[in-house]
Amino acid sequence: MGRLFWKLFLSYWAALILFAAGTLIAASSYIEHTRAGHDKLDPQQRFQSHLRDARAAAARGIDNLKHWASRIDGDELVPLLLLDRDGHDLLGRETPERSLIRLQRLRMREQLNATDSREIRLADGREYWLVPDFEGATLRRFISRPRVMAVPLVLAALVGGLVCLLLARYLTSPVARLRRATQAYASGDFSQRASPALGGRRDEIVDLAHAMDDMAERLDLMLKSQSALLRDVSHELRSPLARVQAALGLARQRGGAEGELDRIERETERLNELIGAILSFSRLESGVRTPARELIDLDQLLAEVVSNANLESKQRQVRVQSVDVAQAPYLGDPLLLHSALDNILRNAVHHAPENSAIEVSLTTDTEQGAKGGYIIRIRDHGPGVPEDMLDHIFQPFVRATAPQAGQAGGIGLGLAIARRAVEAHNGTVRAENHPDGGLLVTVCLPRSE
Amino acid sequence: MVLQTKVKVCKAGREPNPDHYHSYMFANSNHLTPLVLLADDDVELCSMLKDYFRGEALEVETAHDGRSALQKALREDFDIIVMDVMMPGMSGLDALRALRLQKQTPVLMLTARGEDMDTVLGLELGADDYLPKPCNPKVLLARIHAVLRRSEPHFGESGGRATTIRVGDLILSSGARSVKVAGREVSMTSTEFSILEILLREAGRVVAKGQLSERALGRPLGRFDRSLDMHVSNLRQKLGPTQDGEPRIKTIRGSGFQYLLD
Numbered sequence: 164m165g166r167l168f169w170k171l172f173l174s175y176w177a178a179l180i181l182f183a184a185g186t187l188i189a190a191s192s193y194i195e196h197t198r199a200g201h202d203k204l205d206p207q208q209r210f211q212s213h214l215r216d217a218r219a220a221a222a223r224g225i226d227n228l229k230h231w232a233s234r235i236d237g238d239e240l241v242p243l244l245l246l247d248r249d250g251h252d253l254l255g256r257e258t259p260e261r262s263l264i265r266l267q268r269l270r271m272r273e274q275l276n277a278t279d280s281r282e283i284r285l286a287d288g289r290e291y292w293l294v295p296d297f298e299g300a301t302l303r304r305f306i307s308r309p310r311v312m313a314v315p316l317v318l319a320a321l322v323g324g325l326v327c328l329l330l331a332r333y334l335t336s337p338v339a340r341l342r343r344a345t346q347a348y349a350s351g352d353f354s355q356r357a358s359p360a361l362g363g364r365r366d367e368i369v370d371l372a373h374a375m376d377d378m379a380e381r382l383d384l385m386l387k388s389q390s391a392l393l394r395d396v397s398h399e400l401r402s403p404l405a406r407v408q409a410a411l412g413l414a415r416q417r418g419g420a421e422g423e424l425d426r427i428e429r430e431t432e433r434l435n436e437l438i439g440a441i442l443s444f445s446r447l448e449s450g451v452r453t454p455a456r457e458l459i460d461l462d463q464l465l466a467e468v469v470s471n472a473n474l475e476s477k478q479r480q481v482r483v484q485s486v487d488v489a490q491a492p493y494l495g496d497p498l499l500l501h502s503a504l505d506n507i508l509r510n511a512v513h514h515a516p517e518n519s520a521i522e523v524s525l526t527t528d529t530e531q532g533a534k535g536g537y538i539i540r541i542r543d544h545g546p547g548v549p550e551d552m553l554d555h556i557f558q559p560f561v562r563a564t565a566p567q568a569g570q571a572g573g574i575g576l577g578l579a580i581a582r583r584a585v586e587a588h589n590g591t592v593r594a595e596n597h598p599d600g601g602l603l604v605t606v607c608l609p610r611s612e
Numbered sequence: 613m614v615l616q617t618k619v620k621v622c623k624a625g626r627e628p629n630p631d632h633y634h635s636y637m638f639a640n641s642n643h644l645t646p647l648v649l650l651a652d653d654d655v656e657l658c659s660m661l662k663d664y665f666r667g668e669a670l671e672v673e674t675a676h677d678g679r680s681a682l683q684k685a686l687r688e689d690f691d692i693i694v695m696d697v698m699m700p701g702m703s704g705l706d707a708l709r710a711l712r713l714q715k716q717t718p719v720l721m722l723t724a725r726g727e728d729m730d731t732v733l734g735l736e737l738g739a740d741d742y743l744p745k746p747c748n749p750k751v752l753l754a755r756i757h758a759v760l761r762r763s764e765p766h767f768g769e770s771g772g773r774a775t776t777i778r779v780g781d782l783i784l785s786s787g788a789r790s791v792k793v794a795g796r797e798v799s800m801t802s803t804e805f806s807i808l809e810i811l812l813r814e815a816g817r818v819v820a821k822g823q824l825s826e827r828a829l830g831r832p833l834g835r836f837d838r839s840l841d842m843h844v845s846n847l848r849q850k851l852g853p854t855q856d857g858e859p860r861i862k863t864i865r866g867s868g869f870q871y872l873l874d
Contacts, residue, residue: 405746409660412749
């Protein structure tokens with residue numbers, strides 16, 4: 164059994180005991196009080212004083228009598244009934260059989276001895292008799308007196324409220340901390356640790372936090388070693404690749420088999436590109452490189468990317484047009500941004516059909532007001548991407564369509580690199596299918612402070 | 613970051629034209645064959661490249677770590693040093709830094725693919741050019757020839773004749789390949805010299821980046837190639853501001869560079 168169990172158990176228990184004790188104390192003090200009142204006057208005198216009060220009230224009318232009766236009903240433990248000739252109570256209270264008998268006895272006695280009268284006569288001639296119902300002093304009557312119950316109720320509300328408040332705070336604040344940590348894990352940040360923020364607590368929640376921290380550490384390690392493996396493999400592949408290229412050069416010098424050598428050279432280049440892309444990607448992914456903060460002209464950079472793409476797309480009869488390119492000074496990493504935009508545009512060129520245009524636009528993000536950054540939109544007129552793939556195309560080596568035969572295709576890292584590069588600037592990349600066909604990729608770059 | 617770039621085969625063809633480089637005048641005693649120092653820790657690669665370059669009429673010496681590369685470079689006069697950045701012990705960058713304190717031998721750096729910071733740092737330290745490794749030996753050969761061509765005293769721009777250009781307090785003599793600012797000799801790499809010579813010939817006019825790359829580096833401007841910017845930034849630092857405190861070379865955003873007339 165852990166500590167939290169005992170804390171919950173004991174605090175509920177203590178709250179209940181306090182409530183019960185408060186009720187008992189209030190009840191006993193009330194009884195003491197009533198008894199003290201009884202001690203001052205003997206019951207007969209008390210009754211006589213009540214009778215005098217009742218007659219005084221009756222002299223001022225029936226409403227006053229009713230008012231007095233309900234007041235005294237709230238104060239006195241023993242119900243004092245005001246019965247008429249037929250045994251009906253003035254306040255409509257139920258008249259028990261014993262009280263009717265008592266009333267009859269009283270009236271018989273009055274006829275014998277007029278001095279001991281309990282009759283209360285109203286101005287309009289109606290008559291009532293004040294009859295105490297001693298057996299009516301029940302526990303139910305006791306606890307239904309609001310004055311009696313007020314003290315323990317308030318006490319219970321205060322004590323119970325305080326205990327519950329502290330308990331709820333005590334339980335939910337570490338849970339909120341755990342939630343923040345899990346959210347961080349979900350967004351890929353495994354550096355968060357939940358347990359240090361919980362201080363010197365020692366209970367089930369801290370145990371959970373420790374377990375979660377262990378899990379995060381393991382996951383972090385696994386992910387890191389996985390990407391490290393990819394990086395190391397790529398790194399190690401470079402030496403043999405360089406030797407293959409040197410050997411290729413030597414083979415060419417000796418001449419012959421030109422076709423095969425061309426093929427080997429092309430494939431070596433592809434391998435080379437792939438390795439380079441993996442290394443760039445893993446460097447971005449691991450966050451080793453903090454992005455530079457240089458003042459650049461985003462419009463200029465985009466124009467450069469567009470003109471490069473135009474040079475390459477000429478063979479495929481695709482036109483890259485820049486539309487609505489505004490003046491855009493921006494504080495960021497030119498190399499990263501260049502590679503991001505370049506990769507997105509290359510992807511668009513790759514999927515654009517022959518004789519189609521790719522529209523590129525750069526606008527200021529007016530939605531965020533003066534603090535808004537820039538929005539870059541790149542839209543092709545290609546086949547688009549299946550809706551369920553839209554979120555996945557920014558993951559490494561995910562292709563929306565199977566590469567066509569005979570076409571080399573991309574490396575499968577371009578968009579992943581683009582997303583990491585934009586995210587390094589706290590920006591976002593989103594892909595959607597344009598209503599008129601084609602893929603629209605939107606890059607949002609928040610203004611850097 | 614140069615990503616997914618198809619390495620473009622530069623101007624030099626598969627069969628280099630012997631006349632092309634036999635006209636160089638080389639720093640080493642043998643005036644006919646350029647002498648290359650190849651510094652790379654991959655011994656096998658070095659021996660293969662050595663064979664390859666010998667077939668292309670280049671004399672090659674090799675070194676397999678930064679320290680021995682530096683010693684050889686300081687002891688002998690090479691026409692060009694091809695230096696891998698990643699070497700055990702003393703790195704290529706450290707060797708380059710130490711070399712530049714004493715010598716302006718042209719250096720072509722081999723940087724690891726994707727390590728763009730190495731490229732920037734290398735160019736800042738005075739490398740003449742860089743090439744991501746692994747690279748096609750044809751491309752490496754073309755780059756070597758481009759660097760060799762511009763380190764030759766009678767390189768292109770002056771058309772083989774020794775000329776002197778004077779702009780303000782700066783004097784450039786193409787024959788001696790020397791630059792003086794207010795009478796003080798400024799030492800610079802051959803690439804920096806070539807860039808300065810072109811900018812001075814066009815002083816007051818804007819020289820487009822693409823044009824400058826073709827004329828000074830001997831290759832078309834690459835995809836987001838920062839090397840020109842680095843070379844120009846080095847030049848600015850070496851030349852210092854004009855007497856009015858203005859930078860001598862102005863960057864015209866998006867178009868190119870301009871050497872300011874007084």
